[in-house]
Amino acid sequence: MxxxxxxxxxxxxxxxxxxxxxxxxxxxxxxxxxxxxxxxxxxxxxxxxxxxGFINTHSHVDKSWWGKPWVSYTYSDHPTVEGWIANERAQRGKYDIPNAASTASVLREFLRHGTTATRTHIDVDLEVGLRGLECLQAALKEVGDAIQVKTVAFPQDGVLRRPGVLKLLDEAAQAGADYIGGLDPGTIDRDVEGQLDGLFDIAVTRGVGLDLHLHDFGSLGVYEFRQVIRRTIDAGLQGRVNISHGFVLGTLPQSVQEEIVEGLAEAGVSWTTVAMGGTAPLPWQQMRQRSVPLGLGTDGIRDLWSPFGDGDLLRIAYQFARLHGLRHDEKLTNAVELATRGGAHFVGRNVHxxxxxxxxxxxxxxxxxxxxxxxxxxxxxxxxxxxxxxxxxxxxxx
Ligand SMILES: [Zn+2]
The missing domain is CATH 2.30.40.10 (Urease, subunit C, domain 1)
Known part of the structure; x- marks a missing residue:
């Protein structure tokens, strides 16, 4: 080199x-x-x-069946997060998910489309343990470490409701995961404080960051944002905590959006979006003004959650621009900046x-x-x- x-x-x-x-x-x-x-x-x-290079700040490179024959989507047209999780758990064994070859195929697709770094969530649960993280390491070796990767040990199937998962997350942190994930503490574990207590404890003890999937809507979603912001400040984890998705933010009255963006700025909490169609636009310009890092991601591609996605982050930037009604040159350029130099923070770079x-x-x-x-x-x-x-x-x- x-x-x-x-x-x-x-x-x-x-x-x-x-x-x-x-x-x-x-x-x-x-x-x-x-x-x-x-x-x-x-x-x-x-x-x-x-x-x-494009920086994919929210991917799931372990979940895909990329490189295998087409897998038809068989779950509901009106899915729930809970139902998707159950469907994935029921079917993934049949398709040998996770495996190193498919993960390497996804990484190659990322490279083909110009993505040179990614932050990926990797499922950690009672069934697969840390196998997904091992597959990722093997896949990286297969592609000669041509792409830089930060890992999030992700408890897709819940934390407190699956006794033993907290211990696995702790082991993942010790084994080199850069971040610990989390998921809808109010609806999946039905214990916002309990899940966040457990995750923040590991982050502080092991010196890792947090990257939390939050999909909850209404006042529960707002409550979770406020909890994450307050706990980040209390734990001294400024700059090391991220909220993924947070779909409710765009649906809130402007005054509440302003309060949350202000809180994110104060706590140094970043945000990642996959610009999913049908979701409410984010207050991205306010985030930019307040220097809240905002990253774009593909989420999972071609997996048991959805057959869509080709790993091209530029197409996510396009989707972001359409979702937010961008037309002026300056704003279209902003969308490309989000997908490239704006992603530096999410892969631990000062400058990209x-x-x-x-x-x-x-x-x-x-x-x-x-x-x-x-x-x-x-x-x-x-x-x-x-x-x-x-x-x-x-x-x-x-
Ligand atoms: Zn995700």
Whole structure:
């Protein structure tokens, strides 16, 4: 890795004038106006537009049947979270979920679409134990660690209602999981305080962060947000706690939305969304003004929850833009920023951009400008991850 040294010539960072990007090892060493024709060891960028690698801040790479024959969706058209969980538990054994090969297939799809880092939830429960985390490690080895991954040990089947899960989460934290997950404490465990007590305890004791799936609506959902905000401050976990989904936020009166966004800012709690169709728009501009990190994610793709999803985070940014009614160039650019440099916080980076010193995660696309990138989601012509060319013209090279 460290002996890698070449220049990516003639690219347009964020649609600007043509530049040469000098890469040394895993990092960007220099960016300068495009000059000479490429040398033998250089990579010709062909005047394509360059953006930083996409960061998928909410994925589930262990759940997918990607790479296997089509699995028809057999659960309800009017699903509930509880029903989806039961359906997944009943069927996953039949499809050998989790397994390293499918997980590696998902990681390759991410790379093909230009995602160079992800924060993924991995199921931890009484049946699979920590096997999903082991599959992920094997899958990463299979793709030569071409994608950077942060892991969330995720109690999809509940915490307190399944005695033994807290202990498993604690073991996962000791085994290297970066975050502990949680899920609807009010409806799944029916004990908001109990679940949060258990999770915050592990976070403090083991020095890991928290990333909580919250889908509850109405006053229960608001109560859970307030609990997470208060406990984050009390535990001194500012900057290390994230709320995933939080669908209720967009449905609340403006004054309550403002209170919650203010609370998130004060507690340093971040937010991830998968911009699901049919959900209420988020107060994303207020979050931006208050510096609340907001990340985009694909959620699960092609799994027992839904056959949809192809692992392309740019298409999630497109979905985000449509859901929030974005049309102006500046706002369309904001959506691409959310999917790229805006994701830095979620994978433990201070900076993730086309700047000197940053990790050389670079995606080239044939587009006129950044808004054009968003509205067309064109093919990723070249994907560089940590200085290494990992995909070209839709073909994964790892
Ligand atoms: Zn999820």
């Amino acid at each position: 460290s002996d890698r040294h070449y220049t990516l010539t003639n690219v347009r960072p964020w649609g600007a004038d043509p530049m040469d990007i000098v890469i040394e090892g895993e990092r960007i060493a220099d960016i300068r106006p495009a000059t000479a024709s490429p040398g033998a060891s250089d990579v010709d960028g062909g005047g394509l537009l360059a953006v930083p 951009d086309l700047v000197v010193g940053a990790r050389a995660d670079i995606v080239l696309l044939d587009a006129e400008n950044v808004p054009d990138v968003l509205v067309r989601c064109p093919q990723r012509r070249l994907v560089i991850s940590g200085g290494r060319v990992v995909a070209r013209n839709g073909e994964v090279l790892v």
